[in-house]
Amino acid sequence: MAVAATTEAGARPGRPGRRLSAPAWVGTVPFFAYVGIFLLLPTGIVLYNAFQNPTGGFSLSGLKALGNPEIRGFFWGSIELCLVSSLTGAVFGAILAYAVASGNPDGVVRRLYLAVSGVLAQFGGVTLAFAFLVLIGPVGLLTHASWYLDFPWGIAVIYAYFQIPLMVLVFMPAMDGLKVQWREASENLGASAWQYWRHVGGPLLAPAFLGAALLLFANALSAFATIEAWENQIAYVVPQQISTVLNSEVGLANVNEADVLALGMIIMVAIVMTGYALLQRRAARWLR
Amino acid sequence: MAPITALGETPLAAPARRRRGLQARRRRRLNLFRYVAFTVFGAFFLLPFLAMVRFSLEGTTLGTWSVTAWTQIVSYPGLLSAVEITLELAVLTCVVVLVLLVPTMVWVELRVKWISRTVEFLCLLPLTIPAIALVVGLAPVYNRIRHYELSALMLFWAYVILALPYAYRALSAGLVSIDVKTLSEAARSLGASWFTVMVRVIAPNMRQAILNALLLTSALVLGEFTIAYLLLYTNLQVALYSISRNTPNAGVLFATSAASLLFALFLLLVLSYVGRRRRGRG
Numbered sequence: 001m002a003v004a005a006t007t008e009a010g011a012r013p014g015r016p017g018r019r020l021s022a023p024a025w026v027g028t029v030p031f032f033a034y035v036g037i038f039l040l041l042p043t044g045i046v047l048y049n050a051f052q053n054p055t056g057g058f059s060l061s062g063l064k065a066l067g068n069p070e071i072r073g074f075f076w077g078s079i080e081l082c083l084v085s086s087l088t089g090a091v092f093g094a095i096l097a098y099a100v101a102s103g104n105p106d107g108v109v110r111r112l113y114l115a116v117s118g119v120l121a122q123f124g125g126v127t128l129a130f131a132f133l134v135l136i137g138p139v140g141l142l143t144h145a146s147w148y149l150d151f152p153w154g155i156a157v158i159y160a161y162f163q164i165p166l167m168v169l170v171f172m173p174a175m176d177g178l179k180v181q182w183r184e185a186s187e188n189l190g191a192s193a194w195q196y197w198r199h200v201g202g203p204l205l206a207p208a209f210l211g212a213a214l215l216l217f218a219n220a221l222s223a224f225a226t227i228e229a230w231e232n233q234i235a236y237v238v239p240q241q242i243s244t245v246l247n248s249e250v251g252l253a254n255v256n257e258a259d260v261l262a263l264g265m266i267i268m269v270a271i272v273m274t275g276y277a278l279l280q281r282r283a284a285r286w287l288r
Numbered sequence: 289m290a291p292i293t294a295l296g297e298t299p300l301a302a303p304a305r306r307r308r309g310l311q312a313r314r315r316r317r318l319n320l321f322r323y324v325a326f327t328v329f330g331a332f333f334l335l336p337f338l339a340m341v342r343f344s345l346e347g348t349t350l351g352t353w354s355v356t357a358w359t360q361i362v363s364y365p366g367l368l369s370a371v372e373i374t375l376e377l378a379v380l381t382c383v384v385v386l387v388l389l390v391p392t393m394v395w396v397e398l399r400v401k402w403i404s405r406t407v408e409f410l411c412l413l414p415l416t417i418p419a420i421a422l423v424v425g426l427a428p429v430y431n432r433i434r435h436y437e438l439s440a441l442m443l444f445w446a447y448v449i450l451a452l453p454y455a456y457r458a459l460s461a462g463l464v465s466i467d468v469k470t471l472s473e474a475a476r477s478l479g480a481s482w483f484t485v486m487v488r489v490i491a492p493n494m495r496q497a498i499l500n501a502l503l504l505t506s507a508l509v510l511g512e513f514t515i516a517y518l519l520l521y522t523n524l525q526v527a528l529y530s531i532s533r534n535t536p537n538a539g540v541l542f543a544t545s546a547a548s549l550l551f552a553l554f555l556l557l558v559l560s561y562v563g564r565r566r567r568g569r570g
Contacts, residue, residue, distance in 0.1 A: 024399035028407065031392040035410045038449045042425025043417060092329075099325035102318055109326065119556045120333065122504070125511040126529045127545035131336035134343040134542060141339045161336065164329070193314070222418030225513035229529055239420040239514075246424070246518055262421035273416045 046266070049259035062260045071241075071257075075264060078221055078237040081152040085159040086216035092160065093167020093216075094209060100168065101175035114172070117165035129229035132158045151236045155227055162223075163216050170215055174208035174283060211279030218272045221265065238265055337549060344543035357539030361547065364540050370527035371544075373440050377523065378509040381447040382502050385455045388448065390498070393459055394490055397468050411456035414449050419514040422449070430519050440521040447509050454504040462497020466490075503556060510552050524548060 053059035065071055100113050136145040136157075148154045178201060186196045224239040235241045238261055245258040347354035362368055389411075396404050414422070426446055433442050468490065475489045491498065513525035522530075524544075531541050 024395075025403060027395040028392055028400060028403060031388055031407065032410075034388055034448070035452075038426070038429070038445050039410070039413060039417070039422075039452075042422055042429055045425040045428055046421065096325060096329050099322045099329075103322060113326075115556055116333065116553075118503075119507060119552055122507045122511060125513050125525050126532070127340075127511075127525070127549060128336075130528070130532065130542060130545050131340045135336045135339040141342060142335060161333070164332075218415075222420060224418075224420045225511075225517075225525060225529075228513075228517075229532065232533070239418070242420050242424065243518060246427070258424045262424040265418055265421045266416065269416045269418055 043266070046259050046262045049256045050263040052256055062256050065257060065260050066264055071261070074235065074238045074241045074261070075268075077151070078239075078265075078268075081155060081159075081237055082217045082220040084152045084156045085163055085220040086213050088156060089160055089163025089167050089216045089220075090171075090209065090213035093164045093212075094171055094205075096164060097168045097171045097175045101172065101178075105176075113168065117168045119165075121162055121166040121169055125225045126229035128158060128161055129226050132161070132230075149231060151231075155230055155236075158226060158230060159220055159223065162226075163220065166219060167212055167216060170212040171208060174205055174212075178204065207279045208283035211276045211283055214272050214276040214279065218269050218276070221269055221272070337546070340542045340546045340549075344539055344546050346539060357543040358547075360540045361544050364531075364544075366522070367527055367531075367540070367544060370522055370524045373522070374510060374524040376441060377444055377447060378506040380441060380444045381451060381509050382505050384444060384448050385451050385501065385505050386498065389452070389455055389459055389501075390491065391486055393456075393463060394468055394472070394486065397463060398472055408456070408460075411452045413453075415453045419450060419512075420518075422446070423515050423518045426515070427519065440516070440523060443512075443516055443519070443521055443523065446515050446519075447505075447512060450512070450515070451505040451508050454508065455501040458500035458504060459494070459497050462494035462500075465497075466493045506555060507552055510548060 050062045051058055051060065053061050066075075096113070100110050103110055132148075134140060135142050137148050138144060140148075145154075182200055182204075183196060186200050191199070222239070224243065227237060227240060228243065232240075235244050242258050242261050242265075245261070344357045345353050345355065346357075392407065396407055423446075430442070430446075433445070471489050471493065472485050475485045480489065511525065512523065513529065516523040517526050517529065528541060528544060528548075531544075
């Protein structure tokens with residue numbers, strides 16, 4: 001081993017630095033090829049199809065479908081659910097994040113809550129809908145909530161199960177960034193707790209809070225499994241409608257409806273995520 | 289807290305006492321708030337899970353206990369194969385994510401820094417393209433794949449894309465915390481091949497980041513439903529969904545759901561424990 005290493009190293013001076021004639025970026029080709037085929041190509045297909053008319057020419061008629069009242073209804077449904085779910089998730093998540101952050105930084109509680117949040121934020125699958133079904137659904141063990149199948153509050157409660165943990169994960173760095181010294185300084189100057197939050201803590205956390213709320217909004221927008229398992233007879237939101245279109249063989253009149261809906265979703269998420277990125281940059285000014 | 293009391297104590301005794309009273313009251317209030325918050329949120333996170341476990345242990349008559357549903361997991365038609373497929377997918381996706389991402393990120397860091405913004409952008413792009421929108425464009429791609437291979441394992445191609453943002457963030461956090469350039473130059477000047485640099489120098493130094501990436505990726509695959517369902521493949525979540533739709537065998541449904549959640553939690557706790565020990569030593 002050592003000998004081999006020495007000889008190879010010894011041979012090196014004979015062949016100066018550039019052993020391969022290929023430029024260095026060739027090493028990234030597998031990555032770009034993979035992403036190109038399985039991310040950029042599908043996105044391109046959606047874009048391309050959204051701008052096709054039924055006979056195959058370029059047209060904006062697909063986009064006109066977005067003005068169709070029925071389709072607009074799905075988008076309003078999505079927006080309503082995402083607003084309700086992101087606001088409740090953000091508020092309760094921030095409260096929980098504060099409770100966790102104000103404790104011992106190496107404590108068991110903090111470790112447990114962060115670890116569990118990591119799993120729950122990801123685990124919004126069909127199992128989540130089942131769990132709430134047996135807790136508060138028609139056969140619920142805790143209560144038979146009459147609002148369980150109400151849109152949007154019934155599903156918003158279920159979404160809170162992954163929105164709150166996500167908020168904890170995203171908002172935690174901002175909470176940790178609040179320095180004890182700032183609180184002490186404001187107290188030394190005679191500020192009450194309310195004044196501290198109103199003039200120091202609140203404004204510092206506001207960009208991070210809004211940014212995190214936007215992230216939750218995008219998260220609720222893309223969620224599909226839970227709402228499909230919760231209620232699959234009526235389509236309330238865009239993802240459900242995409243699924244209906246993809247699964248039905250009839251309705252060839254608007255073959256590219258799924259593509260148009262998908263494009264609408266991509267645009268919405270892109271806007272929301274841009275806002276998130278801008279707010280994060282603003283938040284990073286103080287919290288490092 | 290300590291600096292305030294230390295500061296106030298010597299020159300002004302009376303305000304200091306008042307302030308200490310204030311401090312103690314605030315601390316008590318904070319603790320009360322924390323206990324209430326942890327109890328309420330703990331209940332919210334625990335109750336649905338407990339309800340599911342209780343329901344899975346329901347006997348034939350209401351209120352009795354039985355483990356029949358749990359034993360049925362093994363024999364229920366199609367369920368075990370779905371579990372198997374999902375676990376295989378998790379492993380396959382993890383391997384591909386690591387093999388694709390770690391060398392690329394290290395190489396970009398070392399040799400083609402100018403391309404790093406593009407790589408980052410592409411890795412985070414799936415966050416702005418919801419799975420439900422991506423699947424619309426993936427359908428034609430998968431039609432092509434089905435010409436060669438029908439197995440549900442082919443889902444890993446799409447799952448790698450879904451996992452990219454999470455794996456990328458975890459790995460890049462690990463990469464910035466080590467000095468890749470010095471490490472690899474040292475290894476190279478001692479005659480190591482690029483393969484050796486990756487496997488024996490870089491990888492062990494970012495063990496924690498790799499573990500995090502693996503954890504996030506497998507959690508994602510275990511809970512994935514959208515893509516499998518709409519591309520008409522059967523993984524665990526799709527199998528559970530179709531049980532709930534077609535044959536309302538409630539017991540086995542909740543038993544399997546509870547088991548899959550438990551498994552994910554277990555996976556996570558093991559990984560976070562391993563990670564902590566590493567960090568503690570280092």
